[in-house]
Amino acid sequence: GESVGLHLPTLSVQEGDNSIINCAYSNSASDYFIWYKQESGKGPQFIIDIRSNMDKRQGQRVTVLLNKTVKHLSLQIAATQPGDSAVYFCAETGEDSGGGADGLTFGKGTHLIIQP
């Protein structure tokens, strides 16, 4: 089946540095992408999303880039803080022909570790 994947299971960065987490997807029909942050014992927390008609979207300290040509998604976190330590997942979905949702397909996650 088609899936969304992340390149690195673990990413270690220095506090204050910028972090970049990457994701490759294979379903060319996907038109909506989301990044989630999951802390231990909690459900995934919505960070930022992007539609397929956009290349870039910015939030507070986060930027998502979408390259549809190579089916690549990235999450950039500026000035990484200790509270950013978590597992980050990318997810994708597409609207079905009836206008309902297909459900999310998740990548395997990247554990972001912040070094002091």
Add this chain to the structure above:
Amino acid sequence: KAGVTQTPRYLIKTRGQQVTLSCSPISGHRSVSWYQQTPGQGLQFLFEYFSETQRNKGNFPGRFSGRQFSNSRSEMNVSTLELGDSALYLCASSFVGYGYTFGSGTRLTVV
């Protein structure tokens, strides 16, 4: 605005039993989807409901079922529990397929 509420938070069941989990979506959201999270398989889509109708189903056996009520609340049921069903079960509510918001999940342990 209240978030997605899942109950119970924790459950311990014995092999062969059945279990029902509940999810109350964000007010105004009509779509609820369910996911299973395990260390080995990650987050996997179970099924999605929209206006009381199952719209899509993931690759899980028929022991996994669900339903949605007229107030958009959803339940999922797992019958004849197996040890491998131990997982964190998450539900997400969305507004017509966008802005999926997750609950804290139900941690199911099968012994």
